[in-house]
Amino acid sequence: MEFNIYSAPRDFFDFKCHHVQYYDEWAHDYAVNDIMPYWDDKKYWDKFPIKIAVDITPHLPPGKDIAGAVAYTFEDNNLHIKRIFTCKRFRKQGIASKLMEHAWKNAFNSGCKAIRMWCDKNAIPFYEKLGFNMLGVNDKQYGYVLTPILDINMHKSLNKTKNHNGWYVLKKHNIAIPKEAQDFTLSL
DSSP: OOEEEEEEOHHHHHHHHHHHTTTOHHHHHHIIIIIHHHHHHHTOTTTSOEEEEEEOOTTOOTTTTEEEEEEEEEETTEEEEEEEEEOGGGTTTTHHHHHHHHHHHHHHHTTOOEEEEEEEGGGHHHHHHHTOOEEEEETTOEEEEEEEOOSSSHHHHHHHHTTSOHHHHHHHTTOOOOGGGGGEEEOO
């Protein structure tokens, strides 16, 4: 399967997500009731358009072509992944990884020094498999990731820190722990 990644202004994202409801109710709900209101509230649309992965197979009806999306910002020299999803019919095909790689390259080119995010406890194995440093879990069972961006190539960079103590890696690369991390029971 081939797909393109687009920067999606609000109207484009809204149009695409409106039609996804016919094929993936969960993705529609997540996009329309979580991502869009959050981006509206923070007024992120102009500064941080959401990146949307669209299947390029010809003649797909609107909505059926959406593979997934990633919503991220650049804050304090960090790439902050706010939301990421893959539609059910596209899971286990590398879409989330490709979306992460796209965000990673943009962050590297923008001078970001680290990537940070929270993730659902069920997603922790996915991020650990890629090589992200999981620093802890909060009382709501969300994991906290903070990993240096050492190279434009995400996998090359993650391989440099994979299976190393997360705290050692952060200290070695002078990455500060954000205040938000205080809500997590950080592993030592």
